[in-house]
Amino acid sequence: MSDLRIGLVGTGGIGRTHIERVNTKLQGGKVVACADPAGAFGLSVAEKFGIKGYEDPIDMINDSKIDAIMCTTADPFHKKYVLASIKAGKYVFCEKPLAAKADECKEIVEAEIAAGKQMVQVGFMRRYDEGYKQLKAAVQSGKYGEALLLHCAHRNPAVPDDWDNSMAVENSMVHEIDVLRWLLGEDYATAQVVYGKSTNNGPKDLHDPQIMILTTKSGVRIDVESFVNNHKDYDIKCEIVCDGAVLNMPEPNYISVSAGAQKGRKQYTDCFQRFADAYDAEIQSWINATKEGRVDGPNAWDGYACQVAAAAASKARETQTVQPVVYDEKPELYK
Structure with a gap:
């Protein structure tokens, strides 16, 4: 063609x-x-x-x-x-x-x-990121034992004034919901969203940051911090605690600069830089x-599975309870 x-x-x-x-x-x-x-x-x-x-x-x-x-x-x-x-x-x-x-x-x-x-x-698109691909390969290799805990963060400098509490899950953390399911190769069993002390930086009706807690069917526990008005940079983190090692997402691939009695490297400012x-x-x-x-x-079933988990997390946030994540049976077309 x-x-x-x-x-x-x-x-x-x-x-x-x-x-x-x-x-x-x-x-x-x-x-x-x-x-x-x-x-x-x-x-x-x-x-x-x-x-x-x-x-x-x-x-x-x-x-x-x-x-x-x-x-x-x-x-x-x-x-x-x-x-x-x-x-x-x-x-x-x-x-x-x-x-x-x-x-x-x-x-x-x-x-x-x-x-x-x-x-x-x-x-x-995160499934195509080299950092996540390296983490998945490391977990699948079995070299480091089973994954036990995941500590993740999704931080953003700012969001529009019309953002509300539902968007932290449904527009931000949905990326983690999908990519971590893909990375671990298993579905979720429960979802929970809890609040910490809220920043004054963002929209007045948005509680920020929020923490989503997911448990997979095998018992892996995942916590994801969503802080979408940190007034700093775009920062994605993923740490996997295994039986025999701790695996971390690679740092931004910018050079380190020493100047003016300070040393550091440039950071990303949005998703289009980070995931270009x-x-x-x-x-x-x-x-x-x-x-x-x-x-x-990622296929239509993956899209469905993500929205099922996101809906459970949203209900968990609204009710401040732990909610089950219940999927329909996967059709043969997607097995």
């Missing part, structure tokens, strides 16, 4: 970033068209990038000149456009979350089952797999 002809729906910040990424850095695919639920805005972005614009995203999805779809809209629109892509017989990359609620994710799973094949990849290589690897992998007619990244 020549270049994969990609139509992108959702022309906000990350959508525009993906257009630039695919069309200037990656191989084997081109974003040849775009659309947005706000039709006129999508047309203006198409003009900016010199690609075809569609006022209605469904028209783009159904166009025979489009081979595959990238969905980068706001969360509430994901289900609509992913289901439309499956109906049109087209592979689709959907930024996280797969859908706003677990039952909506299940609808997408059922649509794939009806189609008879996996067609959806979910944008959990992971984003590239993720989308390149999706292009390659789509051209071969397969899905080899």
Whole structure:
């Protein structure tokens, strides 16, 4: 196949970033068209990038000149456009979350089952980060014994004023929910969210930081600090305590500088800096797999499993209780 002809729906910040990424850095695919639920805005972005614009995203999805779809809209629109892509017989990359609620994710799973094949990849880019890949390889090797505890942090300089308590889990810690499930190779059994003393830096209705506590089915205990208004830097940490070792995420790959009687290294300021290589690897992998007619990244079931755990964590936060994480039985298509 020549270049994969990609139509992108959702022309906000990350959508525009993906257009630039695919069309200037990656191989084997081109974003040849775009659309947005706000039709006129999508047309203006198409003009900016010199690609075809569609006022209605469904028209783009159904166009025979489009081979595959990238969905980068706001969360509430994901289900609509992913289901439309499956109906049109087209592979689709959907930024996280797969859908706003677990039952909506299940609808997408059922649509794939009806189609008879996996067609959806979910944008959990951390699985493509070299640090997480090294941690997973170390755990899988068995060299250091079993994983017992994980201590993680997800720190961000600031978030918009409309952030509320639910977003700490559903927009921030969902990345940990997915990547740690993938890293350990097992599902969760329980979820809990507890509060510490709150900073005064963020939105007035946001309790920040929060700590999410997950327990896997084998009993591994995970704590994740979400501090999204630290007014400092973008800092991702993952420490795995094993029987025979402690494994840590690599530090930022910036040089160390000694100057002015101080020594240190530059830090990341946002996810696009920290995970730039992971984003590239993720989308390149999706292009390659789509051209071969397969899905080899986070799939629709992974998207469903993440939302089930996120919903349990959100309920745990609201009720200040420990909540069970209960999944439906995994269909044969995803085994």
